Amino acid sequence: MLRICNIGKSFNNIAVLNDVSVHVEESSILGLAGPSGSGKSTLLRCIQGLEKPDAGSIKYDGKIGFMFQDFQLFPHMTVLQNLVYTPTRKAASEKKQQYIAKANTLLKELGIGAKAGNYPSTLSGGQKQRVALARSLMIDPDLLLCDEPTSGLDVATISDVVALLRKVHKRNVTIIIASHDLDFLVEICDRIMLLKSGQIIADVRPSQHTNTALHLKSFYDFSCDDAREQA
Amino acid sequence: MSKLLSDVFYIGSGAALTMELLVGGILLGLALGVVFAILRRYRWARPVICGLVSVIRGTPVLLQISIFYFILIPALFRCDLGIRATGIIALGINSAAYVSEILRGGIESLPKGQFEAAYALGIPPFYMWRDIILPQVIMNVLPSLVNETVSLLKETALIATIGGMDITRRAQAIAAARYEYFTPLCIAAVTYYALVRILEFIGKKIENRKLYAENM
Numbered sequence: 415m416l417r418i419c420n421i422g423k424s425f426n427n428i429a430v431l432n433d434v435s436v437h438v439e440e441s442s443i444l445g446l447a448g449p450s451g452s453g454k455s456t457l458l459r460c461i462q463g464l465e466k467p468d469a470g471s472i473k474y475d476g477k478i479g480f481m482f483q484d485f486q487l488f489p490h491m492t493v494l495q496n497l498v499y500t501p502t503r504k505a506a507s508e509k510k511q512q513y514i515a516k517a518n519t520l521l522k523e524l525g526i527g528a529k530a531g532n533y534p535s536t537l538s539g540g541q542k543q544r545v546a547l548a549r550s551l552m553i554d555p556d557l558l559l560c561d562e563p564t565s566g567l568d569v570a571t572i573s574d575v576v577a578l579l580r581k582v583h584k585r586n587v588t589i590i591i592a593s594h595d596l597d598f599l600v601e602i603c604d605r606i607m608l609l610k611s612g613q614i615i616a617d618v619r620p621s622q623h624t625n626t627a628l629h630l631k632s633f634y635d636f637s638c639d640d641a642r643e644q645a
Numbered sequence: 646m647s648k649l650l651s652d653v654f655y656i657g658s659g660a661a662l663t664m665e666l667l668v669g670g671i672l673l674g675l676a677l678g679v680v681f682a683i684l685r686r687y688r689w690a691r692p693v694i695c696g697l698v699s700v701i702r703g704t705p706v707l708l709q710i711s712i713f714y715f716i717l718i719p720a721l722f723r724c725d726l727g728i729r730a731t732g733i734i735a736l737g738i739n740s741a742a743y744v745s746e747i748l749r750g751g752i753e754s755l756p757k758g759q760f761e762a763a764y765a766l767g768i769p770p771f772y773m774w775r776d777i778i779l780p781q782v783i784m785n786v787l788p789s790l791v792n793e794t795v796s797l798l799k800e801t802a803l804i805a806t807i808g809g810m811d812i813t814r815r816a817q818a819i820a821a822a823r824y825e826y827f828t829p830l831c832i833a834a835v836t837y838y839a840l841v842r843i844l845e846f847i848g849k850k851i852e853n854r855k856l857y858a859e860n861m
């Protein structure tokens with residue numbers, strides 16, 4: 415279980431996360447919704463350890479995988495090398511073959527088996543997305559953090575992402591997704607939290623609402639009006 | 646005609662020292678340049694590296710070679726390492742300052758996410774630098790590194806100040822002995838130019854291996 419307790423984070427004295435507490439159950443899919451700038455990415459980055467919170471604590475023991483919004487594949491390595499670099503770095507040579515086999519299986523499962531020898535620059539956005547997902551799965555994470563996994567993808571590719579993340583979830587991986595795409599989050603998440611100016615202002619379970627997106631949008635509009643007033 | 650040939654041979658054989666200084670200097674320069682560029686990112690080392698780079702870039706190479714030969718090497722090693730080794734050390738350290746600045750630019754222009762991706766995958770710093778960051782940076786700054794190598798080639802001529810018989814020194818020796826400047830100086834110039842073109846050719850070859858190219 416991931417326990418986030420009262421964390422705070424400021425950049426240049428501007429609070430980006432303010433007293434955020436979340437407990438995430440094992441094998442659940444949590445969505446972080448909220449307008450741009452509300453602190454979703456910062457929260458994910460704090461969980462991964464890419465940012466150090468100024469206050470509060472984050473407790474998790476397990477491996478964490480991170481899928482960056484802009485993928486951050488290693489451009490000088492082929493797709494296969496991107497996947498196997500980390501696990502094979504200190505593995506014995508028989509074990510290396512196993513990892514290569516595992517990577518190839520994973521790529522096939524994700525429908526990009528033929529791209530194993532390609533360099534990332536030759537792939538489409540959706541294909542890069544899959545490689546990024548595959549690379550973070552190679553370390554067998556218990557928790558997968560996805561930052562805006564649907565940004566820049568077309569509708570058909572988004573439904574592929576939903577299917578892929580469901581597959582990952584079947585392996586008992588806990589998933590946290592930051593996205594401003596409410597319909598996408600409602601489709602896949604067990605629970606959605608709405609962030610606004612670094613605070614959680616709503617915490618809903620789609621199973622308990624007839625129209626979660628609409629329910630959340632009411633907060634959204636309220637928060638957007640608020641933002642306009644402040645501006 | 647045989648005089649011309651013997652001049653070409655005499656001056657051309659100075660290319661051995663020139664190339665030793667160049668290869669030794671650039672290898673030392675690259676190795677130290679990488680160390681400087683990485684250390685510079687750590688707060689405790691930054692003032693030392695910045696100061697060192699500033700002093701090296703702010704003083705003439707000619708002077709640096711003399712300082713190493715007459716002061717630093719005798720003081721540090723308590724013996725004469727010879728002209729060639731001293732030249733390699735002095736030119737290598739000089740080159741390291743420029744190489745580290747070239748690499749710094751390359752490192753700073755790499756997306757921050759590349760470091761973060763390495764961190765998120767649990768790649769330790771040494772491997773991150775060796776396998777993720779530096780290969781990309783070096784490929785990106787390769788043209789500047791080739792430039793630096795060409796500059797260094799021309800700077801090896803300063804070895805004459807401590808008595809090294811390289812291409813330039815040999816051409817000057819013939820000129821001084823015969824009061825004839827045109828032939829020896831032309832031979833020296835053509836030799837350097839040929840070496841520069843070879844370096845550029847090698848640089849292009851390496852650059853063409855850059856498979857991933859354009860949109861990273």
Ligand SMILES: Nc1ncnc2c1ncn2[C@@H]1O[C@H](COP(=O)(O)OP(=O)(O)O)[C@@H](O)[C@H]1O
Pocket residue numbers: 425426430448449450451452453454455456457
């Ligand atoms: N490294 C940083 N330095 C300064 N400000 C930052 C930094 N990272 C994020 N911010 C600011 O924090 C706020 C929240 O950013 P972010 O967490 O990326 O929001 P979201 O992902 O919800 O769009 C934004 O106003 C952003 O400008």
Ligand SMILES: [Mg+2]
Pocket residue numbers: 454455456561562592
């Ligand atoms: Mg974001």
